[in-house]
Each structure stands twice: as structure tokens, then as C-alpha cells.
Amino acid sequence: ILTCQHKYYARIAQQKYVPEATPRFAIVSKEYRSDVEKLPFPLFIKPVKSYLSALARPLNTIDDLNYYLENVTIPEQFLIPFNWAVKNYTDYAFDGSYFIAEELLRGRQVTLEGYVFEGQVGLIGIVDSVMLPGTISFERFVYPSSLPMHVQEKMFSIAQRFVTGIGLDMSLFNIEFMYDDATDTVSIIEINPRMAAQFCDLFEMVNGVSNYDILHAIVNGKKPIVHTNGAFQVAASLVCRQLQDQRVMHAPTQQEIQAAQTRFPELRFYPWISAGDKLSDVLQDGTSFVYCWIHLGARNRQELDEKYQESKLLLPFVFERM
Template sequence: MDQVNNIFVIGLNDFNRQRLETLHGAGQWRFHGVIAPEAVYDTEEFDIDAMLGEATAQLEAFEGSIDAIVGYMDFPVSTMLPILCERFGTTTTSLESLLKCEHKYWSRRVQREVIPDHIPAFAAFDPFDDEAMTHIGEAGLYFPFFIKPIKSSGSRLGFRIDTPEDFYQAIEQLRAAIGLIADPFNSVLEQAQLPPEIAAVDGHFCMAEEIIGGWQCTVEGYVYNGEVVSYGIVDSLRYPQVLSFFHYRYPSGLPDDIQASMVELTDRIMTHIGYDNAAFNIEYFWDEVQGRIWLLEINTRISQSHCDLFEKVDGVSNQQVTIDLGLGRRPDMPHREGAFPIAAKFFYRVFFSDAQVTRVPSSQEVRALEADFPGTRMDIQVEEGQWLSSLPEQDSYSYALAHIWMGASSAEQLLENYERLASRMAFEFDNIQG
């Protein structure tokens, strides 16, 4: 009988466990949760030191072999993995190489060394410095520009700045909330060997960057024993005139030569960083007018939002990549073996400042919609009585009430099916604030 591998998943929930059980090789794997899912999914407060201590105690108490320690989330999970894997002798990339991706200032400096024509002008600044806007100007950045924390989670605390008034309003929000991520991120930075110029820019700092834009997409990839592999490109399409995402679509509709250029840039930057034996995804823009590809940011994980898309189109979730790499194996990722030629994840949104939810679609209504559109899966994000402002991980402009995954025969069919489904979504609100 083949050996059973024990795989520990930080924040393992029922949804991910069900999908993991469908991966190639899952019959020889046993999945174990490390740290309760609500401690990493349903909160914005992260005590990294306590979480590392809890995870270490759980793993030390396990009597069998520890064959892989993995996770699918951004901060704080991604940053804990190199620390735990080093402690228990399992496979992943080094903490320093991971931080060269996740520390936005360090990442831009490293990118500038090898792909300078593909990154925007940038500057780090302290939001608690009353002269911050002056320093940004001295660095050569002028309105409009974008600001975000050195380490953020999702799209939180990211702002387009067109005027001084925009800047000072954003600074108020940053000063009030940046500590939620900055303090635990600093706990991670303390465990890494940082160059002096990076150590001086801790988690309480922010980034100002030149505005970039165009057709946004994500290259999903991994590095295995020094070989960079890009296995899929997913388009990120926004609602008209706003920054909020409308849907993710796979495969990409970008021209083949642009996709090939993004793959080559990905190989160059991930090799330079020294990232190894771990999954990643890189967000890019293609500015068709300028004829230019911009690198937006590097994430040190697969995208959970894309799991269902890869399953529908390629035949297996890209979680396969993370598990295989965690076990020290080359990923067994198929190509175009799924049930649909194209798939998407849609974000059903409202553009309120706030409101109280008074009705959500019932489970029977959700099941009926899923049955009417084969291959569809829906995940309602709110509950009756909930204020929208209490939802975690939202952007600064809207609230996502439901995530909807759909497959179809064409991009046109996808949109048509979604519009038909969305017209039947029965949400109601009170105390709507415009």
C-alpha cells in the first residue's frame, strides 16, 4: 500500500476540504486543519505570534508524519507558511523571497532591477508624517496617483488620489485602520533578514504610485526547483467607470503575443527574486494605447477565486499546484480537460456607502438558480440584519453581496447567463446610505 501523506492546511474550511478531496492523488492524502478557519477568514485582527504559537503546538502534538504545510490565503496565512515550513522541514519558498513579493516597497525595488520599463513610478511614505504629500512630490509623483499600504489585504485601504482633499481624507482612514495589518506584518518582518533600506520602511508605511491601467489580468504560476511555470492567465474585468471587479474570466482573451510577453516577464522577475518551490500569481495591466505591459503586484499563493475556473476549464482546481509543491513534487496540472471552454467568477455588487440587509436569497432560491444554470455555484456573502460596512475584505467603493461561478461555451454566453441569473437575485435593504 502506498504511503499516506499528511497535509496540514492553515484555516482549512469545509468548502476547501471538499475541493481538495477531488484533486489528483487525494486518495493517498489526509488533510488536517491548522488554526480555525474563522481566525483567518472572518476577522481583520491577526495576532501573528499567537497564531504561530498555536500552529506550532498543534503540529508538535501530531503523532504521524508532517509531509506538507500549505495555505491558500493572503496575509496572514501566506507569511506564516515559510516560518512553519522551516520549523518542520517541509517544502516552500524562503521568508525573504516571499517578502520580496509581499512587502510592496521591497517588491518594487527588486522589480526595478530587472524589468524597469514595466513598473510605475513609486515612493514610500509615512501616513503619520504631516509632510507626507510634500515628500511624495519631491519623489516625482504628481496628481493623480494611487496610494495603498506597504502590506494590504485584498483591496482595503487603496485610494485613487486626484486632489489634496482626496489625499487628506484617505490619510485619515489609513491612520485609523492601518495598524490592523501593519502590527502583525511587523511581527513577520522581525523574523527576516532585511536590508537596512527595507527595514526602515515598516508595515505602517504606505506606497504612492503612478496611475497605471488597461486590460487587467493575472498570470497563475509556480516555481519548481528553479523552473518558473505559468499555467494560466485569468482576465479581471471591472464594472464600467469604477474600480470594483465585475468578473474574473478564464482563459484570457488577450492577444497571444501579449500573453507570451507576460509569461516571459514572469519568468524574469520570479527568477530574480529567488522564489522557489511555491505557487504565485502576478497581476498585470496591458495598456493597449501605450503598447505597454505594467506589473501591478505579486501574490505569493494561488488565487482561491480562480479555483473553480481552472476546475471548469482545465479539469482540476489549481489547488493541485499548492499541494503537489508542498509535497516537493512537480504539479500535476492538466490543460483544457474540463467541462467548459470558458468560465467566470462574477461579483454581484451594490454601490452604497452603507445599508442594512433585510432580505437575502433563501437556500431554496439559490439551489433553484444553480439548477437553472448548469455548472453554476453561488456563495452569498451577507446575512439578514447585517450592515454592509461590517463585511470584511471589501474595496473602497462597493460591497460584494454574492460570488457566482459560471461556465459557458463562449464569453457572450457567460454574460447573457449571468444577466439572466442576476435579474432573479432577491436582496432587500433598509437605511440605505448613498
Template sequence: MKMKSAQNNIFVFGADQFNLTQMQALDSAANYRFHELFSFRQVKSGREFPVKALYEGALEQLKRFPGSIDAIVGYWDFPVSIMLPLLRKPYGLASPSYEAVLKCEHKYWCRLEQKKIVPEYIPDFCAVNPFADEPGQSITVAYPFWIKPVKAASSHLGFKVRNDAELKQAIQTIRRNIFRFANPFNYMLQFVRLPDEVANVDGNYCIVESIISRGRQCTLEGYVYQGEVTVYGVVDSIREGQHRCSFARYQYPSTIPQRIQQEMTAVTRHFLEYIDFDNGPFNIEYYWEHHQHAEDKIWLLEINTRISKSHCPLFRDVDGATHQKVMLELALGQKPDFPYRQGSYKVAAKFMWRIYKDAFVRHVPTANDLSVLKRQFPEADIQLHIHSGMYLSELKDQDSYSYEIAVIFLGGNTQKELLQKYRDVQQAMRIELEPVDGQISN
């Protein structure tokens, strides 16, 4: 029998230092003992996600652990989010069911379930096999549309398609690269009995959806505890780029009207109750179309069965704690107790520094440079994704239109102050890029 310790043993699946440091800074961290259950690099950095080795290896590591196993958590998307219910089940830990999680993770299955219960909030959609001889013949959605794999992350292999030529080009790219998510996702499908309408739509398929990128985008962060749905924050998602397909920043709190936020919350509650999602965090993305002389329109974009790690510093800066607090308390079977507007700033953002053409990296700030920057901008958290001597095209899991070279978290008391701080940090970093073909766009 495993012995219960004074501290709760919490296993972090896909642990990384940035997020571990934030969790260790929580007021409640004295009650926790964190254990790495594979590192971020082991989980996410390979050519293909080694899901079989991760699943079996995690079960073995947990089995060997001499103490009590009080919680298993993760804040990454696939394959972490989808595997957590399977790892928790042998220990009777609080968790959404695997079927409820998979209904959200499988983009086509999720749309089918939404169509049954909230059809007025979703776009026209269909499934398509990109490996069919003539994939376009099975597409029932009119141009322009968005095509993406039924399982991916960070808009990987997502394309806005306006005509036959663009569809042909997108299909060719998808065929070459879909294996990275498709093969491991297909492994995960064996753990549940799929309904007939979904059974043949595996990870090698794509979903096509009519364009819903008009209006303002936001994300509801919330949780379900013993059947009760709670939304504790709404974050605006601001896009940029030629097709407005790339995220420029996430900003909290949202400036979308409360009446719209309340309707989004009602839709969220209705759907999550319908699929029996319980005892877990979620984030759910929406678009709001505002019309002066017509009724407003709300679109449900996507559901994720985890907190958004990207929003953690934003909640810390504005509310006084990262919402990893919510994730941890739920995983321990506790009702979350999350602060409100107790942070140091009135507004906060995660800026995603993007470049829109491939380039060779001539110079990036050294570790010492970043330490100097931290003293100059003490409120900034900087994550650099590139190093000198690489090409931007070597970055993994990017969206289809840009390269994310760094993320910068900042807080401020007004949006104007926040944007100026971001420009100042960018300039101080002195990143040097040499274009591969033509002028660099950023």
C-alpha cells in the same frame, strides 16, 4: 519518530469548506488526508489578525500530530501566504524561502527589487508615512496616484487620489484603519533581516504609485519547480465602477494576444529568478496598454505568492481540475501535472456582485432557496456574503469604493451565454436591499 501513512497528510492553513470540497473532488484526492490547521474564521475574521497565536499554535499542533507531516498548504493571502515558509521549514518541506516570499508580500520592498531588474515595467513610486505631520511633503509622485498600505489585501485601504483634498481624506481613513494589517505584519517582519533601504518602512507605511489602471488587466497563474518557471493559465480581470477600481469578474481564458502573454511570462521569469523564488505557486497581475499608433505598454502590478483561490472553479470548468492540484503537488515536492482544456466549458468566470452605496439587507435567499437555485443552475457555485438584518458597511476587508455581497462562479461556451447566465442567477436570488442614503448603485 513520526510514522509515514499510506496517504499523504496535508495540513490546510485557514481551511474552509468551499475550497476543501474542491480539493477533495480532485482525482488525486484519494492519496491525500486533509487536516485543518486553523479554520478560515480563526485566521481571517477577527478585528486584527492574531499572527502570534496562529504561528505558535500551528507549530504546537504540528508538533503534537502523531503521523508524518507531508505538506502544509494555504490559498489565502495575508497572514496565510506569508506564514507558510516558516511552518514548513522545521519539517524540511518544499517551499519558497521566507525572504523571497516577503520580498513579494511587502509592496515597497517588491517595487525596489523590481526597479533593479525590470524597471521599464513598473510605475513611479515612493513610500510615505501616513502618520507624519505633513505626509504629502514626502510624496514624489505627481497627481493622480494610487495610495495603499505596504501590506493589505483585496484593495483594502487603496485610494485613487487626484488632489490635496482627496489625499487628506484618504490619509485620515488610513490612519484609522491601517492597524488591522500593520500590527500583525510588523510581527512577521522580525523573522528576516531587512535591508537598510526597507528597514524603516514597516506595516504602518503606505506606498504611492502613479496610476497604471489604463488598458486591460490580467493575472498569470504559474509556479516555480526546481528553478523552472511555468505559466499554465492567464485570467482576465474586468473592472467596473466610477473609478474602475472594483473587480466585476475574473474570466478565463484570457483574450489578450499571445505575444503579450509571452512577454508578461518573460518578465515574470526574469524577476522570480532574480529574487530566488522557487518551489511554490504564484499569481502575478499585469496591465496591457494597447496603442494603435505607438508601442504597446505592459505594466507589472502585483505579485502574490500563492494560487488565486478565486480562479479555482474557472480552471476546473475549462481545464478539468482546480489549480489547487498545482498547489498540492508543489507542496509535496512534486512537479505539477496539470490538465489543459479538458473541462466542460470553453469559458468561465467568477462574478463579484457589488453594491456602491451602503444599504440595509432586507432579504437574502435561505439555504432552501439556494438549493432550489442549484437545481435551476447546476453549473453555478454561489457564495453569499451577507445576511438579513445587517448593513453592507459591516462587511470586512472591502475595497474603498464598493461592497461585495456575493460571488457567483459560472461556466459557458461563449461570453454572451456566460453574461446572460449571470443576469439570470442575480434575478433568481431576489436579494432585497434598502438604501441608507440615496439610490442603491450596483
């Protein structure tokens, strides 16, 4: 688990078990930069231990890298439990205070969700990750993926070999992949030794089974059931964002939320902030500001878009520039 959670040592393990899916990488910090000279610019940088893409971004030049390392810091409180685990349960030379610089990947991004039960790796599903145009901020996650089936099969094969290689068992996991259709190559972005909680509603709407049910089965020593009869053909987690920090003057009331769920019974609403808050009061990715998630199911992607637009009207936020 700690191997997966530490992005640098996860890359070393990927290099061992699935080298064809592993981009070039180097560990860096304010004081340690020698290995990064092996990488071409532009490159991508992120903390070796992070949350929801916080502090992750592309860098175009060595000057950008130097500025990043001199000015970006990881909150100390966030790292305390992780660094304690690294110190007491591993022989790793690098704790969570470092960054990993990586070869920049291009293509279509997805997340593969799976599980391991008594050494057998199972597939739950693959979710498309859609970015806001011109940014690295997620605009929505849509299940099932629209990738060709041969690409999805290749991703699952990579997942099987890697998860088996590191010895992960009796657990859920998710792997973020990038598919470059120009070269027909699949690369691992990162792996997490847990479920992607944001996708639980999506799998329940389409597969008929929540990842919490799958986790419950594994914990109780039972082989999980992954698919029954879901109510929808497609589902999405819609990520509502602003591109600038603002103050929230109005957030949806309980009555407005109930009205939206009466209109769309499957709707799940997850606000990140409340009236009076600044968008920057919660941890963000550094390039935009999330204020809520809206989860919906539909017969197809067109209907999904229509339901999303109506849901935003039913769940109004009002912002004030600062």
C-alpha cells in the same frame, strides 16, 4: 515571500529585475511624505500590506493626498502578524503601517497565475479583470484572457524573470498586470506569492485542474499537471456589488441555492453577508460594497452573461437603504 507581500519592497525588487515593467513609486505615511514629490498627479495609493483592494484609490491632487494620509488608517489588528514577521525576519526600515504611492497606470488589467517547481516557472493561465464602468471596483474576472497572445507571452516572460530573480520556489504566485495598448507596454500592478483562491473554480472549469490540485502536487514534490479536459470554454467569477451601504433584508436560502445549482450544476455561490447584516460589516474596497461571488462556466462569453442574469434571479438579495 515577505518581499512580495510588502508592496514597497516588492517594487524595489521589480525595479532590479524587470525595470521596464515597474512604474514610478514612493513610500508615504502621515509623517513621511518627502519622496512623493517625485510623482506626478493623478497617482494611485494603497497600503503596503492590504487585502482585496481595501483603502486603495486614485488621488488627483496634493490636497487629496494630504486628506487621505490624515484620515485613512489601517486596522491595527490586521497588521500585527505582518509587522511581527517584518521585525523578526527582515531588516526592512518600513513596516506595514505605511502606504505606497504610484504612477497611475491605464489600460486593460489582468491577473497571471503561475507556479514555481524546483526553479522552473510554469504558467497556469491569465484572467481578465473587468471593472464596473467609472470605478476601480471589479465587476467580474473572466478566464481565459482575451488579450493578444504576444502580450500574454510578454507577461509570462516578465513573470519568469522576476520570480526567478527573487528566488521564489515551490510555490504558486499571481501577478496583476496592466496592458496599455496605446503604447504596447506591460506594467506590474502587484505580485502575490500565493494562489488567487477566487480563480480556482475558473481554472477547474476550463483547464480541468484546480489550483488546489497544483498546490497539492508541489507540496508532495511532484511536478504539477496544469491542463486536462475542462468542461467549459470560458468561466468567470461574477462580483455582485452595491454602490451604497445598505442593510440586507433577505439573502438566498439553502433551497434557493440548491435550485440555482440544479439549473446550473457548475455554479458556485459565495455570499459575503447574511440577512440582517450591513454591507459595511465586512471589509470592502472603500468605493463599493460586495455582497456575493457567483462562479459560472459557459461555451462563450454571451452564454456566460445569460447564465449570470438568470443566476441573479435564482439567488435573490433584498436590500434596504439606511
